[in-house]
Every structure is written in structure tokens, then in C-alpha cells.
Amino acid sequence: MARWCTASISVSRAKTRRSFLTSDTSPGQLLRQEYETRLAARGYRADAAQRAAVDLLGQWLSAFLGRRRSLLRRPAAGVYLWGGVGRGKSFVMNALHAAAPLVEKRRVHFHAFLAELQTLVRAYAGQPDPLVLAARELAGSTRLLCFDEFHVHDIGDAMLLGRLVKVLVDEGVGVVCTSNYPPSKLCPNPLYRERFLPTIKLIDARFEVLELDGGQDYRRESTRDWGQFCWPLADDAVWADTPLAPPPHAERELVIEVNRRPLRLVARENKRAWLDFAELCRGPRSSADYLWLCEHFAELIVGTVPSLDGEGIDVQQRFLNFIDIAYDSGVRLRLGGVDRPEVLCRAGSHTDFSRTHSRLQQLQALDMANAASFCSFQEAES
Template structure:
């Protein structure tokens, strides 16, 4: 189906009005789709580019940025799903970087391992869509210029979604001057599009379902316990440790495809994004008890909580929570206020019938 027709059908099904900024961005996606469907011509200039490392992509990509809830991921996924290519990849940026670091470990000792990694991606995809492009780790920042350069040399078109303009990426990060060439590379090889507007489309979804219980009291715990009992099937394991990436996480209860944790077990201690990715792979439904209010003294908890919500949202995990308050009132610090706005928007969407009706993406 044509991309614009798919967009109009989605609006009709959800009873939404067209968004002018989305329609404008859609034209860029449609143009890229058309270009990618043209026959690939392996000219001598293409071969020279790959041999000598010219910094211009075969296909100009897109960099779509804007506030939370504006529909960036939705538009990219619609583009990806309607693109009639076999060689295409869509990854959350965090998953992408984990894959990169894993392969670099395997290629230790090789000359120019990032070029080898890029060649491997070129065997799998002519276009790579990266959702939630956000750089905060210095290890990622230091290799991104060379990595993106290698991908572009291989002729891979890149599509990014982000909450930040390219020039704002890794702002105030350590050794940022070494990251600046990556920004220049993106701006050179992608149309940078801002998705303007004040509407958070996640908040106008269908009616909310009762999956969030606050405040933290006996009634909330009884309610979430009843939800677990309603959802669990087969054998139920109680207070058993779960092995995740060589670390144990105590699980209050778990059954086939469903697990119930205390917030402390998930967001306190040595937890990493890879842990949340693995949990999202194993369980289609996760219940969390005891989510507290968070502020300046709980910044590490906050950081992990936001990471966790990102992963669960991306994999369409069904989430039930008991918390101190509604999402909008949970965080009262400053350091993570920008990221927590994204978490709030996603938590609200994750309570909707529309989200809950979507299939798990293990």
C-alpha cells in the first residue's frame, strides 16, 4: 500500500485528524521509498567510493526529530513496514549499539573492525532505521563518527528518529569535540526534519485501561495481585531468582510469559540496558510493585527506570504498576527531567487499549 494511503487509513481507523507536520515529513519518507525502489546501479563511482572512503551515502537518508509523542516512531515504522525491500533493518538505537559492541569484541585484533561491521550490515540491509537516536555514553560517542562513516561508505541509507536536533546531540558530553564530525556526517547525508507541533499524539489515544495503581497502599497491592492471578496460566513460581545476563533478579512471581517484580529489584543495583532488553524478550507482560517518587537523591534509579520503560515500550511489553503517584508527578528532580517527559508520555500510552491490543515484539 502507498505510504500516504496507509497514513490516511490509520487516521481513519483511530478517528484522528491529519497533522500538518506529519504530512510534511511523510513527503520525505515517500520520496526516500521511491528512490530505494529504483534499480541499484553499481557504477564505477560507487566502487571507488567504497574503496577510497568517500563520505557520501548512495541514498540520502532522513533525520526526524521533535518533542515526545509527536509520532516520529509511528511514521518511521509505517515507512519501514510499507517499504517493499527484503534488505532492510529497523532497530532501537540502544539495541543497535549493543550489537555493534558485541561484534567489535569478536573482531578484536582486526584492522579497521568498524569497516568490517559496516560490511556485515550492508549484506543485511540497504536501509537501516534507528529509533530513539540519543548519545550519552562516551564509548558510543567516540566510535560513532567512524561507524556512521563506514556505513555510508557501504551505501547504506540511514533513517533516525530523535528528540534532539543533530547539533544538540551529546551536548556537554566528555570530549564532545571528537563527536562533532559525526554530527556533520549526519547533516551531510540526511534530510533533517523537525516534527513541529504541540500535540502529544500518545495522549489522545483510545480510552485508558486500569493498569496503573496509586498511591502505594494495601488496596493497590491487592489490585495488582488480582491482575497477576487473572493473567497467569500454568505453574506459578514464587520468590524465585531469575538469571539475566549472568546476574540474578528476584522475581515476586512468574508464570509462562508473565513476571512480577518489585521496583527495587529492577532499578536498584547493577542493572544495565541489556537486562531490560532480555526481560522484554522473555516476558510479554511485566508487573512492577512499589515505584516511588524520584528526585535528586535517586538519579540512578531514575536513569534505569527511564531506560526500562524505553525497552518495554519498544518491544510492546504490557506493563502493570503500583506507584506512589501518577506518572506526571513521579519525578521531581532536574537532571533527568527531559528524558522523564518521554517516559511519562510512553507510560500514558502503555495504559491505552490501543497499545495493549498490539502484539508483543520479542
């Protein structure tokens, strides 16, 4: 069965290559057309940095699909786009994923993809090198992998991602990554950075690396409505007489099972759940738990978010992971905080707070101390 599947994939890839070679429209042209269409749909105007990224991706995709092996020069294994938050990295990569004339392509997000990889690894438990077997299974069904928000903050992620990237490159999978960091700044923790250095060297040697930074944060212009941020709220008042309070008929104080462990909810009503910040972030919660919540609920209400520079790095990382997962999943989020987002997520407290702050800024702000703001919110909700 494995041989038949591999052969079928090889035939499919050969057909894709032949169709590309005989097509009048190159992958690079398809990408530019897709990019321009998406710009027009949003009313955006491209900056020079984004156009440079589109040109590079188009050239790489054309070479990747039509490449011929050479003893003198190996083709680039992929493209690594990095830059500040809101510069359009994901926008450009999503255009590439849509335009690539391939069936075997995937666009994945960091946390969901790692959860999938860990599940695959467990399926090969007891066999020699389960991670390599899992990575080869992924490579067998994927020709192009678009990996959004590539970052490394703990030793588990470092070991998984490092070996995965090597296997994918060895198997000929094209990998396109977006990141807030240049390759040299990945895995900054000195305790295990040495173990990730071979992956950094692999990216530098085998990938086209481009900084995408036109100097403008487009998320500030976003019209996406993915929830509210209410402030200032105290811990003892967040669930009483505030916009975040559960309705009278909601179930109160219940415990559900999430990935075989209990999780206490303040309240639940249909597809909405209310949670305390402490329950969500101060305990031993994983990204898999946050993925589960976003899969089972359409709206999550969380309070009260404290000033995070007063929390431990583990609590900060859980909150960042939760915001990333909620944002990417499309769940509606309502947060209550002791202060404004820029105060809760001070620059320098955590290396990824810039991304989190940018996403919190896209929540509708409700200043509880501002009567006019509160009244307009109540009118909108009624």
C-alpha cells in the first residue's frame, strides 16, 4: 500500500510539472494576479516591500515546479519571509498558497500544525525514530507547505521543528515560512540554542531569506471585528454588572474535560464559554487545550487579564499562545483587562508581545471609565 501511494503521488507530481511546463501562464504570473485581486478586494495599495516579496516568491515557485536537478547548484528548498507585525507577510503567503497550481499544498498555523505533528509522532510510537516517520508521512502527501508564524520558544518545539524541516527539505517539499524573526534570532534561549543551530544554518543555506518591512503596520487599518476588549476591570467585578457578565440563564460554575484534564468554566451558554484568566493561563495548560476550546466554542469571554510583566514567563507564553490560536481560528473573543492592551503587554516583557499587542488592538476597545464609550457599546449590542 505504501509503495502504491508513493507511486501515485509521484505520478501526480509529474503531471503537475508537465502542466506547468506547457502552460502559457507561469506560476509567478498566477501569483501576481492573485495578489492584485486580493489587494483590490480589500482596497489596499501594495508597498515596495510586498511587491519584492511577491516577485521573489513567484520566481522561486516557477523554479521549484519546473526545476531540474543540477550537480552545480541545488535549487532553493523554500522561502523564509520575516519582518515586523502587520507588514503583510501572511497576506503575501496566502496569495502564494491560493495561486500555486498544485493539489498537494497546505497552509498551516504554528500551534495547530505542531499538535498535528505530535499526534502523528504518537501513532508511530514503538518504531525506530517516530518523528522521522511522521515527517515522511507528511512529506508524502504535501508538495508545498506554507507555514505561518514560524517561531521557537521551548526545547520541545525546537527539537520537533528542527528535525521536521530537515526531513521536509530532504524529501523535496517546498517550504514557505513567515516569521517575526530573522533565522539568526530563532530560538533565543541560550539553554538550548546550540541544539537548534543546525536548523538555523539549514535555513540560511537552503532557503531564500527576505525581510518584508515596508514600515507600515496594516493591522492598524484592519476592519476585522473579532471581539471586544473591556477595561479597566477588577477581578472581583468582571462577572457582575459588566458587558462581560454571563446572562442569568447561563450554566454557572461547571467543570468540563479538555484533553483528559478538568477545566473550570465560570459559565456556559450554547457555544459561548466564560473563563477566568487564572484558570486559562496560570495552570499547566497547553496549546492543544486552546485549540480544543476554539474548536468547541464560537465565542470565548476571558477575565481579568492582569499586567503581564508581573507574571512568570510561562504565564506570558500561555497567554500569547491563546491569543495566537484564537485569532487564527476565527473564534470571537471578549477580554476584560485591568488596563489598556499597551499597558498589559509592555514592550520588552516578552519577545512576542508586539504580535500579541497588534492583535489585541484589533479588538473593539471599551473604556469602562468613559461613559460615552460605554453607552455607544450598549446601543450597538441592543
